[in-house]
Amino acid sequence: AAGVIQSPRHLIKEKRETATLKCYPIPRHDTVYWYQQGPGQDPQFLISFYEKMQSDKGSIPDRFSAQQFSDYHSELNMSSLELGDSALYFCASSFRQGSPGELFFGEGSRLTVL
Amino acid sequence: AQKVTQAQTEISVVEKEDVTLDCVYETRDTTYYLFWYKQPPSGELVFLIRRNSFDEQNEISGRYSWNFQKSTSSFNFTITASQVVDSAVYFCALSEAPLTGGGNKLTFGTGTQLKVEL
Numbered sequence: 001a002a003g004v005i006q007s008p009r010h011l012i013k014e015k016r017e018t019a020t021l022k023c024y025p026i027p028r029h030d031t032v033y034w035y036q037q038g039p040g041q042d043p044q045f046l047i048s049f050y051e052k053m054q055s056d057k058g059s060i061p062d063r064f065s066a067q068q069f070s071d072y073h074s075e076l077n078m079s080s081l082e083l084g085d086s087a088l089y090f091c092a093s094s095f096r097q098g099s100p101g102e103l104f105f106g107e108g109s110r111l112t113v114l
Numbered sequence: 115a116q117k118v119t120q121a122q123t124e125i126s127v128v129e130k131e132d133v134t135l136d137c138v139y140e141t142r143d144t145t146y147y148l149f150w151y152k153q154p155p156s157g158e159l160v161f162l163i164r165r166n167s168f169d170e171q172n173e174i175s176g177r178y179s180w181n182f183q184k185s186t187s188s189f190n191f192t193i194t195a196s197q198v199v200d201s202a203v204y205f206c207a208l209s210e211a212p213l214t215g216g217g218n219k220l221t222f223g224t225g226t227q228l229k230v231e232l
Contacts, residue, residue: 033219042205042222043159056219088157103209103220105151105159 002026004106006091012112013081021076021109025093031055032074033103034066035090043090049074050096078111086113116141118208120223127196127230135191135226137206143167148182148189149207149220159205165189196230203227 005024013019025032031050035043036059045058049068060066063081068074078085088110092103117140127133139148150162163173165182173180177194193200207220 035220042224043220045219045221048219058219090159102164103161105161107158110157 004091004093004104006089006106006109008109009107010110010112012114014114015081015083017081017113019078019081019111021078021089021091021111023074023076023091023093023106025072025074025091026095026104029093029095029104030072031094031096032068032072033092033094034060034074034076035092037088037090037108038084039087041087046076081113083113086111116143116146116208116210116221118206118221118223120204120206120226122226123224124227124229127228129198129230129232130195131230132192132194133196133228133230135193135204135206135228137189137191137223139187139189139206139208141208141210143210145210147209149205149209150180150189150191151205151207151222152202153205153225154202162191162204193228196228198230198232201228201230 007022011019033048034046036046037043046060047066048056052068063079066076088108090105090108092105094103119138122136146167148165152160152162163180170182179192181190203225205225206223209220
């Protein structure tokens with residue numbers, strides 16, 4: 001079965017550069033979530049989108065922005081990268097009419113800021 | 115506000131021992147969902163179980179079992195006859211009931227590092 005696809009899987013950037021992460025949800029899923037997991041930390045909710053509209057917002061820095069496109073894929077844009085942005089970024093998707101609380105996670109994109 | 119507490123930062127056991135990972139949660143909602151995820155060294159989050167707040171029945175799946183007790187706000191996870199492949203970080207997580215427009219965001223605990231040695 002198709003899963004959540006994240007790209008790239010690994011990304012290395014310099015400080016003050018910009019990075020873009022992409023997430024392709026499971027077909028028919030209408031909601032996408034982004035999480036950030038720092039080294040040795042638990043995943044922290046950043047932002048979510050439902051039907052291309054932002055549905056919830058967590059601890060997402062102002063330097064980050066995200067959107068969900070008409071094909072339901074989502075992109076997380078990170079600008080003016082800082083060393084502390086080095087983390088594993090997870091995308092998850094769900095279907096609103098599906099089983100409540102059922103999220104499917106991608107394998108994550110590992111961002112390293114040097 | 116929701117909160118998930120995993121007081122055990124790290125647990126080390128010898129293979130074939132049983133081990134219980136504790137999870138205590140806080141929420142003001144009457145409808146919520148509890149989860150356990152496994153994160154092996156490769157980094158992906160592996161879904162283990164989802165339990166809704168109205169279903170306090172304990173569950174067993176192979177060597178895994180879960181004990182949900184609303185009275186103590188706990189959702190503990192036991193691995194029976196642990197194996198080296200069980201070595202991973204285990205996260206307990208909580209989700210409120212979905213809001214209109216999709217609202218399944220998870221609040222994770224800080225995780226428990228389980229090390230199973232030969």
